[in-house]
Amino acid sequence: LFVETRLISEVVENKEFLNWLLLQKFDLAFTHIFDVCPIGLVHYAKIPSWIWLSSTDDGEQRSDEFRGKSEEFRWTYVDYRFLEKVMVNSNELYEAPRPTLSKIVNIGGVGIGFKDANPLPDEFQRIIDVCVGLVVFSFGSVTPSYKMPLAWKKAFLAAFKNYPEHHFVMKYEGTDLQDHLPSNVHVFKWLPQANLLAHPKTKALISHGGYNSLQEAIIAGVPLITIPLFGDQPKNAKLAEKHRIAVNLRKDNLTVDAVVKALEKLLSDRRLD
Template sequence: MLEVSNSQVIFNKRVAETLLQGNHSVTLIMVRPYDKKKPKVDIDPRITVKHVDALVEGIKADDWEKEQAKMIYQDIPMWDSRQRNMMKKMSMAMTGYCEKLVQNKEFLKWMADEKFDVVYTHMYDFCGIGLNHVIGVKAWVWLNSGQMMDWVADQMGVPIIPSYVPPMLMESHSAMNFYERTKSFIGLWLFRAIFPRMVPASETEVFRKHISPDFPDLYELSKQCPLVMVNSNELYEMARPTLHKIVNIGGLGMRFEDAKPLEKNFQTIVDSAKKGVVVFTFGSVTRMELMPEDWKASMMAAFAQFPDYQFILRYEGEDLEQIRPKNVHLSKWLPQSDLLKHPKTRGFISHGGYNSVQEALNSGQPIMTIPLFGDQPRNAKMAQQLGFGVNVRKTGLCTETVVAALKEMLENEKYNNVAKRISGMVKKKPIKPEELLLKWTTFLAEFKI
């Protein structure tokens, strides 16, 4: 897996730790593609962790994040040159780190000598599929840390019906109007025409250059995948066709027990809330301190209109100290799970990342989304369609829209009731994701399907 964010490391750690429960011997290969600080995630010491540096020249993590932040807080069309340049850089980074790994003969020998029974490869790119082919492991799993990626569905033969299954990067849900269905159809057509020529093609050339001129095309090789595991759950995922080899493990490793006691500083804030607490974070990748100044001012002004609620923000900057109202509290780290499960918490403000949406449901909290990029607009629409989320589009973010969304989430009990109902369904689902992961892994290891 790539060490690109805390959320990705946490999901893969949950997979690894679940496999430990089935008495499997687990090795977690963590690849660092650029000079980003290693995520601070505690991993069970029984797991063998193999850190591999595959640093790509010319890519600085801090510069990359700042450039990305400038774009994600704006409304930039996919065909804009800035978007194309960012996609080109991402493709170069994927190909660059892959070439570093393929050239690392010591690493390839180590992988072959380990004689793995089952290999999990991440959905970010196709390099892991090629490496697995090099060492000859037939039993492998294509692991999706969020919803099933469009290219995974397409390669597995899962029907993508554009009239009610929008592309992952499209801001829509299954109930689309004619205009949205047209966009969905065009988006699917463009994806199928363009994507295979990007990362899969360039990474295939890496293997043909360093392993064998006859190395199979990675995009075609991916079709041989025997099993796909998806960090999703049919109880809240958009309705779509599926296949027997698609296994949903959404909610894996998330605990349902009550919140642990809060540290004193957080407990003091919670105790001071007359009506409740609202937790606000944009996740582990997006840097909130790089938000536009008008966003910061609008949010602070909006939060000030809810003096009976205490707002707790994960925020690493210092610039809000002078403008924040008394009911807004900043911290560089949050005990997020324990705060969301606290009985005084009334809502969650998020960018709409899939892990954040799942954590809101796991905690039974309504969510106010401000989607920024990637699959977040689609996730926000999903929460809205299911009835536990309200959505603020970044193009219309101002004090008035934030106030209106907060009033709807906090004062309309519908959102809280739906969130609690779905949370209860997930908690009492007859077959747990941990059981699915363990039984399918054991089955795959035995029969090499």
């Protein structure tokens, strides 16, 4: 029932959909914590129970000013007394300690498993067969890598060239790098990331610091280089750095030297192995 705010007017004016929703007599609804509007649909359809879903950790900082101003909104428009559970994409094993409630259920890592990792496609297996170690580069599914600044692209490729015995596979949606790739760099529009991380030759993941990628790397035992961009990513990167499983790079200082130093630390520091 996750509905973006810009679509709410279309939803509430769709009488056919609203009638259908009411007739289904659902017992339980899942709504995303990002938007409270679907909660109105839950009440309209007389669904007795609902669960809030959060795709990121619930955070550690609270603004007293905002909390005070939001009291009227909170208790007037959203009645949390009927909230069954809050499922959070978080894992208390490596999150910062904090107060919590019995209704909050941490489900971070659920569905991420390498026990049944599939064999790699031939194009990836051929790369692994000829390299000493593999480094996976992916900024996830939300941020297209080809839109990164040209200076970043040059910095990454120049840094990767310094490690000829290691090969780098990049999730990259564009074609502008094809004529500039070092022999040890390979670009693909899609990566079997979980299966690549599960391979024993994989030495590192270069990531934007998204929570799912962070959890995949932790489960696979692969250290990271994080370049957080927005949202919860800076916090995730700091968390990984705190646990000594990552090197954090600032996006405003992404140079060849910075990437080389991060790779050197990652590939040589046994504490990150």
